[in-house]
Amino acid sequence: MADKLLKMGAVGESDAIQAFRAIGAVAVPATTPDEVTQALHRLAREGTPVIFITESAARMAPEAISRYEQTMETAVIPIPGIKGSDGYGEQKVRESVIKAIGADILNQNN
Amino acid sequence: MAVLRVNPTRMELTQMKRRLVTAKRGHKLLKDKRDELVRRFIEIVKENHRLRKQVEEQLSGALKDFALASAVMEPGAMRQALLYPARQASITMDKKSILSVQVPVFKMDENSLSEAVLPYGLVDTSAQLDGAIETMTNTLPLLIKLAETEKTSSLLADEIQKTRRRVNALEYVMIPQFEETIRYITMKLEENERGALTRLMKVKDMLAERTT
Numbered sequence: 324m325a326d327k328l329l330k331m332g333a334v335g336e337s338d339a340i341q342a343f344r345a346i347g348a349v350a351v352p353a354t355t356p357d358e359v360t361q362a363l364h365r366l367a368r369e370g371t372p373v374i375f376i377t378e379s380a381a382r383m384a385p386e387a388i389s390r391y392e393q394t395m396e397t398a399v400i401p402i403p404g405i406k407g408s409d410g411y412g413e414q415k416v417r418e419s420v421i422k423a424i425g426a427d428i429l430n431q432n433n
Numbered sequence: 434m435a436v437l438r439v440n441p442t443r444m445e446l447t448q449m450k451r452r453l454v455t456a457k458r459g460h461k462l463l464k465d466k467r468d469e470l471v472r473r474f475i476e477i478v479k480e481n482h483r484l485r486k487q488v489e490e491q492l493s494g495a496l497k498d499f500a501l502a503s504a505v506m507e508p509g510a511m512r513q514a515l516l517y518p519a520r521q522a523s524i525t526m527d528k529k530s531i532l533s534v535q536v537p538v539f540k541m542d543e544n545s546l547s548e549a550v551l552p553y554g555l556v557d558t559s560a561q562l563d564g565a566i567e568t569m570t571n572t573l574p575l576l577i578k579l580a581e582t583e584k585t586s587s588l589l590a591d592e593i594q595k596t597r598r599r600v601n602a603l604e605y606v607m608i609p610q611f612e613e614t615i616r617y618i619t620m621k622l623e624e625n626e627r628g629a630l631t632r633l634m635k636v637k638d639m640l641a642e643r644t645t
Binding site: 327328329330331338339341342343344345346347348372373375392393395396398400402403404405407408412413415416419420422423424428429 | 573
């Protein structure tokens with residue numbers, strides 16, 4: 324497993340993920356909750372270790388994302404879409420900090 | 434705290450004492466594990482926070498360039514230009530263990546690190562597209578790094594939560610319970626002993642009375 328070449332995936336609105344297609348990721352356009360969920364599951368089943376998902380798409384399928392949260396094999400990473408960041412990714416980071424430590428420590432340091 | 438339902442015998446007492454020692458040792462170990470996990474987590478999450486800001490900034494820029502490029506280009510031309518990517522971005526996944534939490538380590542394949550190659554001819558595409566693709570290519574290593582730290586931090590957060598629950602369960606439930614039970618058994622045994630002693634004294638008195 325260690326040295327197998329694996330692909331990256333991208334899920335989201337077709338405008339945003341075209342950029343990912345250009346750099347060689349497997350881009351799956353998805354704009355409805357069902358499409359997003361399906362795209363995520365498909366990419367994960369194919370063994371894609373890193374899936375980038377636009378923030379607006381990520382908001383559509385919270386169950387699918389939380390399903391891959393605790394598995395090591397698939398990392399679903401929210402990225403800003405074409406309109407820029409709406410804070411979803413940042414919020415996810417904060418959530419995990421609060422879960423682990425019990426308080427949001429990122430605010431005080433920045 | 435409720436006393437465990439056990440028979441107040443010496444055997445149970447030694448067993449309880451042994452379990453208390455084990456629980457205390459486990460508690461100390463888990464507490465150390467939790468502290469170390471939290472220390473690592475804070476390091477990783479700070480790195481993650483910094484990376485995310487950087488990536489979001491760069492990516493938003495690149496995506497805006499993309500949007501601009503697609504606005505000036507003919508519809509369809511953009512899709513056509515990007516239909517066949519000239520490069521394959523491949524990564525390798527490795528595992529590493531942080532205090533027995535398995536976390537992934539992503540590495541870019543060396544072939545994917547080469548210069549930005551444009552997957553199209555320059556005739557019917559706009560110059561913005563070239564720039565956007567270049568930015569994307571430069572962001573790629575950061576993206577991979579972000580994926581790694583983000584996954585690691587979420588896995589660590591989960592493990593910290595689990596460990597903290599275990600520590601608290603030991604500290605506030607198991608250990609007081611054992612201590613209470615040990616006290617209960619000791620007191621019961623002492624009481625029995627006192628009872629036996631008084632009984633003996635009484636019998637002795639009665640025997641002495643009979644002989645006189």
